[in-house]
Amino acid sequence: MKKCLMPVIGLICSLGLLSGCGRAGASALPVSKKAETVTGVKEKKKPSKSRRDVDYDLTEMGSDMVYAYVFQMMNDPKTFEGKRIKIAGELQVVRDRKRYYYCVVKDALACCSNGVEFVCGKGDDKNAKAYPKEKTDITVTGTYETYKEKGSDSLYCRLKDATIETGVKQ
Amino acid sequence: MLEKVGFYLNFPFVRYALIAGVLIAMCSALLGVILVLKRFSYIGDGLSHVAFGGLALATVLKLSDYNYLMMPLTIIAAVLLLRFGTKGKLNGDAALAIFSVSALAIGYLLMNVFSNSANISGDVCTTLFGSTSILTLTIREVWICIIMSAVTLVMFCLFYHRIFAVTFDEAFARASGIRIGVYQTAIAVMIAVMIVLAMNLVGSLLITALMVFPALSAMQVLRSFRGTLVYAACISMIGAGGGILISILASTPVGATIVVFDLAIFLIHIAIGRVRGCA
Numbered sequence: 001m002k003k004c005l006m007p008v009i010g011l012i013c014s015l016g017l018l019s020g021c022g023r024a025g026a027s028a029l030p031v032s033k034k035a036e037t038v039t040g041v042k043e044k045k046k047p048s049k050s051r052r053d054v055d056y057d058l059t060e061m062g063s064d065m066v067y068a069y070v071f072q073m074m075n076d077p078k079t080f081e082g083k084r085i086k087i088a089g090e091l092q093v094v095r096d097r098k099r100y101y102y103c104v105v106k107d108a109l110a111c112c113s114n115g116v117e118f119v120c121g122k123g124d125d126k127n128a129k130a131y132p133k134e135k136t137d138i139t140v141t142g143t144y145e146t147y148k149e150k151g152s153d154s155l156y157c158r159l160k161d162a163t164i165e166t167g168v169k170q
Numbered sequence: 171m172l173e174k175v176g177f178y179l180n181f182p183f184v185r186y187a188l189i190a191g192v193l194i195a196m197c198s199a200l201l202g203v204i205l206v207l208k209r210f211s212y213i214g215d216g217l218s219h220v221a222f223g224g225l226a227l228a229t230v231l232k233l234s235d236y237n238y239l240m241m242p243l244t245i246i247a248a249v250l251l252l253r254f255g256t257k258g259k260l261n262g263d264a265a266l267a268i269f270s271v272s273a274l275a276i277g278y279l280l281m282n283v284f285s286n287s288a289n290i291s292g293d294v295c296t297t298l299f300g301s302t303s304i305l306t307l308t309i310r311e312v313w314i315c316i317i318m319s320a321v322t323l324v325m326f327c328l329f330y331h332r333i334f335a336v337t338f339d340e341a342f343a344r345a346s347g348i349r350i351g352v353y354q355t356a357i358a359v360m361i362a363v364m365i366v367l368a369m370n371l372v373g374s375l376l377i378t379a380l381m382v383f384p385a386l387s388a389m390q391v392l393r394s395f396r397g398t399l400v401y402a403a404c405i406s407m408i409g410a411g412g413g414i415l416i417s418i419l420a421s422t423p424v425g426a427t428i429v430v431f432d433l434a435i436f437l438i439h440i441a442i443g444r445v446r447g448c449a
Contacts (some may be wrong), residue, residue, distance in 0.1 A: 062420070062421030063421040064305060064417060064418050064421050064422075065178065065181075065184075065305075065421075066305055067301075068181075068183050068304045068305035070305045071183075071305075072306075075306075075308075144287070
């Protein structure tokens with residue numbers, strides 16, 4: 001059995017090296033193929049502010065990957081700051097001091113859910129008519145940003161300048 | 171499909187899930203062979219319920235790392251059950267039942283009464299069934315899995331003959347001068363650690379499958395202890411890796427997919443064993 005020790009330790013070391021491949025966290029995440037082809041070569045042409053292509057298209061992935069991806073967005077916000085993200089799910093509204101709009105993705109049992117807040121325009125309640133009805137299936141495209149609420153040190157994240165398509169379910 | 175697999179493998183968290191999943195499955199299979207031979211197959215379930223209770227308590231106490239409470243509680247329960255389970259007034263399976271259901275009930279009660287989570291049922295469901303938690307591992311957790319797997323493998327490699335003696339004939343091992351208590355405690359600790367790590371992979375309710383199916387599959391076709399250990403570890407790794415990839419591609423719960431994959435492998439080996447028996 002001791003003869004197996006060296007190859008086994010070698011296997012574990014190589015697996016450990018694999019875990020360090022690429023930069024730490026989500027910073028080595030591949031961008032969507034569409035973004036690459038439309039801009040030609042990566043990052044050479046700056047997209048226009050109003051209709052930039054998507055950097056991370058979560059609608060191309062299964063629900064497991066979307067859940068994990070959104071988790072990464074919460075865990076490593078710096079990687080996603082300023083990126084265009086597209087996600088499909090159900091519209092949920094939380095009413096606190098103002099209305100907060102979320103695109104929520106659930107698994108089949110609807111017990112494991114994850115979602116991202118988004119805002120259209122300035123994000124105040126005057127724009128409430130711009131949003132569809134709650135529990136509508138939507139696809140949201142927006143720019144990821146982090147922010148803090150007045151009087152709170154907690155860091156929140158959301159998709160700003162979001163555009164919404166309705167009736168598209170993942 | 172291969173293109174999609176290649177695309178998903180570009181994501182670090184998918185690689186982390188595969189590395190941790192494969193290593194956890196391998197070590198669970200090695201320990202599972204011992205448990206099956208010692209007629210302690212269901213201890214994985216009992217200890218995972220204790221771990222769930224520890225997780226619930228850690229959540230209520232708002233600990234930054236749940237392992238600070240989960241791991242010690244599970245280790246204590248494992249040592250009590252495996253070392254002292256057959257010596258007290260309560261037999262091994264009765265003690266296991268008491269630990270198991272008590273921890274599960276207390277854990278769920280604590281989470282309901284003192285919860286600070288917005289989605290208790292989701293948290294409980296994820297912990298019990300391991301839906302996608304393997305895809306949310308941090309690099310630190312991956313390294314913990316790697317280190318614990320290395321420790322388990324080194325233990326098996328260095329102390330193989332003594333583990334063999336303790337598993338099959340404790341009286342002979344004691345007569346040979348082997349310190350039974352030390353090895354039983356070490357095995358109990360390794361099992362407890364692996365169960366806590368495996369909760370991320372398949373959840374509390376399905377851990378027994380991860381430990382038992384590969385061992386039973388190997389026993390259908392092999393007779394030697396060494397061969398069973400190695401083969402069980404190999405098919406467990408294939409089951410975990412294949413299950414994770416299938417679940418990502420098909421958007422199915424990771425834990426359940428791995429277990430179903432292991433079940434399919436087990437059924438195939440039963441058929442092979444029957445054919446070889448008839449031949």
